[in-house]
Amino acid sequence: MNIRRYSAIVIAITLLALVAGFAPPAAAEVPWHDAEALRSESASIQRLLFRASDENLRRDMSARIDRVRHLWKDRLEDAYRLGAPDAVAPVGDSIDDFATALAEWNAGEAAAARARIWTALLDGAFKATLTALDEGRSNDAAQWLNIREYARTSRDTAGSIAMREVLDQRLAPVRAREVIRAELLGVYAGELRRSITEARSHLASGYQVQFSYALARARGLHYLLSENIVARIGRPQADAIKTALAEAESLAPTAVDPVLAKLETSLATYSPTSLSPEDRERRVRLLSRFVGLVPVEYEKGVRDGQVTIPFEYFEAGLFRDRAEMLFGDLGSDLAARSPQSFERLASILAEMKMIIASKGDEERVWSLAEEAKQAISDVYDVSTEGGYKLSLSMLPDLFDEILLVAQAGDWEEAELKRLEAYALFDPDIEQRLMPRAPALALKMEAGFWEGSAFEPGFGRLIADKGPEEGLTQVAAQMKASTAQAGQVLDSRLSSIGAFLQSLAILMREGLEAVLVLACMIGALKASGTPAGGMQGWRLPVSSGVVTAVVASFALWLAVGQLFAMSTLQREFLEGATALIAAGVLVYVTHWMFRKAHVGDWVAEIGRRTSAVTRSGQITNMFGGLTVFGLAFLVVFREGFETVLFYEALLADAPAMPVLGGLVLGAVLAMTSAYLILGLEKRLPVTAFFRVTGGLLALMSITLVGSGIRGLQTAALMPATPVPWFPDHAWLQLYLGLYPVSEALLSQAIVAGGLLLSAGWLLRRRAKPVSQPELPLG
Structure with missing residues (x-):
């Protein structure tokens, strides 16, 4: 019995072993995060070559190379051996080349080897993804898809969405394969063109290490795309591209640029897939957007052949390069639709590049951009206007690019x-x-x-x-x-939503200005300053308000029609205006505190009586210019931004609810002003000045915070966050209290100065008041 039982167990084990032997091997886990770690670690190692060699540095570099080898040998190689065996040798050999170049302290060779490592990993992951989808291994395909590059110029998410749908069993793997293949080929074709363009740029600038990396990357991406290039543009042209890339590594610098220029021309009409109508429309919109941005940034960055704002000049070139990449994506489609437009756009982009490099005529860049936008509009029957949707679509890609260049140490x-x-x-x-x-x-x-x-x-x-x-x-x-x-x-705004948001804009942006003006007018009235006449308060206040409103609309019109104001310039304007207004308010508040004491008040009456005797007019304590300046500043500071907010709101909301919110907001603001002015009649002089002085003190502190924040977002001041102050939007919006040390310290200094002023005047109040001698008639 025992023998039969043991025999059965042996037979069962044998059968299981045979079944296991004939079963297909299980796919190795794809440690995709280790691929990104390998990429990041190799970039960090290469940056060490820019430092002076010493024993400690070489020891650190050796340890890091061991880390790279560990990531490949112990984590990634088995997965690639099963999923993408053709990539195993190229990755391993490139890691060996990388280590050798580092040992020889050869930065150029190390950069080229690093590019070959990553492009070989990309090539293997690309093929493994498609193979896994062909075999129905959706989970494996999803893991391999994580080792990839992402689009820089348009927000292509179709591949990721398709994979998610496959995992949720709502899309067949064969259909997802088509979507993912098309997206990745499109991304890598754009990266190939970008690498060649960067290689030419680095060559012209004399950056040999960066040139070596860009050229090696181009060769690796070309290998990934080689079969598709043959299928799309034919064997003869594909062979010419392959030969030119191989020759570029061995040619002298003076002979390389013409070869790369020819490569750019050969790849201009290469599109790895036929674009869907949605993808084509997105690229058309982005192409027109970037072309239109080039002269805007160039005009701000260059004047009379000199770079005035380096960042704007950089952006002009960057936008032109992005437009060229999109032009490449649309190349075959555009050439088929209109060969003349294709050739003209190619020459326009080339001329733009030449003008930007030589810091040439701004007007010529404008005319070229307008011609290009018109050509795009003539060929494609879609709106080519920009807007927030395009900006939203581009931001995620820019975040990815920030990560990429940061990982490269730039x-x-x-x-x-x-x-x-x-x-x-x-x-x-x-x-x-x-x-x-x-x-x-x-x-x-x-x-x-x-x-x-x-x-x-x-x-x-x-x-x-x-x-x-x-x-x-x-x-x-x-x-x-x-x-x-x-x-x-x-989301579409309802009428109620539009009404409430319109009301919130005016209450948030306009109430502050109305309260300041009301307090100031009330103080002037209580001090005995007349309303009318050349020495009255009405003329400078009304003139300041009207001038500010006109200036706000004029600036809005000028920025939209006559010249372009950069983001940082607008932030500086808002911050500087707020700080100037705060300075005037601090002076006004100090004066208000002084008037809160009867002794000062009696003395002031004596001085005013003397002034009347001499000139027959009441002397304005602030001075006409001070009153005008404060009225102008507090209204202008909010006016320009308020106009922009209402313009944005009217683009998405029905007009009547917006108008209703504006009217109600104005009524509420005026009511607040009326109540403050009413205090002047109901409260004793001392109490009135204390109330209005306190309000103005609070608003001056608010303006200081907003002004410092404006200079910080204009990149003119540092910003140091603090953990001990609450980070709430309502504190920032309504009180100008931001959790950054520079703004809080400035506000504390202003608040302390006002408190010292009030305390000093309180001590004076305790002293006996002597009546001034009034002059005889």
Whole structure:
């Protein structure tokens, strides 16, 4: 019995072993996060070559190379051996080349080897993704898809969405394969063109290491795309591209550029797939958008052949390069529709590049851009206007680019890309978002700059040069906020929503100015200053308000029609205006505190009586210019931004509810002013001056906070978040209290000065008051 039982067990084990032997091997887990770690670690190692060699540095480099080998040998190689065996040798050989170049302290060879490592990983992951989908292994395909590059010029999410639908069993793997293949080929074709363009740029600038990396990357991407290139443009032209890329590595620098220029021309009409109508329309809109932005930024950045604002000049070239990449995506489609337009657009982009490089005529760039936009509009029957939707679609890609250049150690370019992203957020997105979701708008703005003490933003992390984990986290948060902003802005406003948002704009932006003016007018009336006449308060106050309103609309019209104001310039204007207004208010508040004491009041009456005796007129305590200046500043500071907010709101909301909210907001603001002015008649002089002086003191502190914040977002002052102050949108919107040390310290200094002024006057109040001698008639 026991023998039969043991025999059965042996037979069962044998059968299981045979079954296991004939079963297909299980797919190895795809540690895709290790691929990104390998990419990041190799970039960090290469940056060490720019430092002076010493024993400690070489020891550190050796340890890091061991880390790279571990990531490949112990984590990635088995997965690639099963999923993409053709990529195993190229990756392993390139890692060996990388180690050899590092040992020889050869930065150029190390950069080229690093590019080959990553493009071989991409090639294997691309093929493994498609193979897994062909075999119905959706989970494996989803893991392999994480090792990829993402689009820089348009928000292509079709591949990720298709994979998610496959995993949820709502889409067949064969259909997802078509979508994912088309998207990845499109991305890598754009990256191939970009790498060649960057190689030419680095060659012209004499950056040999960067040139080596860009050229090696182009060769790796070409290998990935080689079969598709043959299928799309034919064997002869594909072979010519392959030969030119191979020759470029061995040619002298003077002979390389013509070869690369020819490559750009050969690839101009290459499109890896036929674009869907939706993808084509998106690229057309983006192409027109970028072409239109080139002269705007170039005019701000260059004057008379000299760079005046380096960032704007950089953006002009960047936008032209992005337009060229999109032109490549549309090349075959555009050439088929209109060969003449294709050739003309190619020559326009080339001439733009030449003018920008030579800092040439701004008017010529404008005329070229207008001609290009008209040509695009003539060929494609779609609207080519920009707007917040295009900005929302571009922001996530810019966040990815910030990560990419930061991982490569190019912190200066990371900062430029951060400012580029912020220029898309403000004004295109912020002005539309602030009336609807002010808390979200403030959160996103902080994310572009210093963030908070607990969650640092892009600006702070880039200034500190990392850590990379923090940059990855803030990029994910900003992408989520961008998606949330898109949902808010895409939702249609109801009439009630439009009414309430219109009311909120006027109450938030206009109430502060009305309260300041009301307090000032009440103080002037209580002090005995007449309303009319050349020495009265009515003329300077009304003149200041009317001038500010006219100036707000004039500036809005000028920015829209006559010249372009950059984001940072607008932030500076708002911040500087707020600080000047705060300075005037501090003086006014000090005067108000003085009038709160009877002794000073009696003395003032004596001085006024003397003035009447001499001139027959009451002397204005503030002076006409002071009253006019304060009225102008407090209205102008809010006026321009209020006009922009209402313009943005009217773009999405019915006009009548917006008008109703504006009227009710104006009525409520005027009612508040009437109540304050009524205090002057009902309260004793001392009590009135204390109440209005306290309100003006609070508003001067608010203006100081808003002014400092404006200079910080204009990149003129640092911003240091503090953990001990609450980070609430309502504190920032209505009281100007931001959780940054510079603004809080400035506000504390102003508040302390006002308290000292009030305390000094309180001590004076305790002294006996002597009646002044009034002059005889």
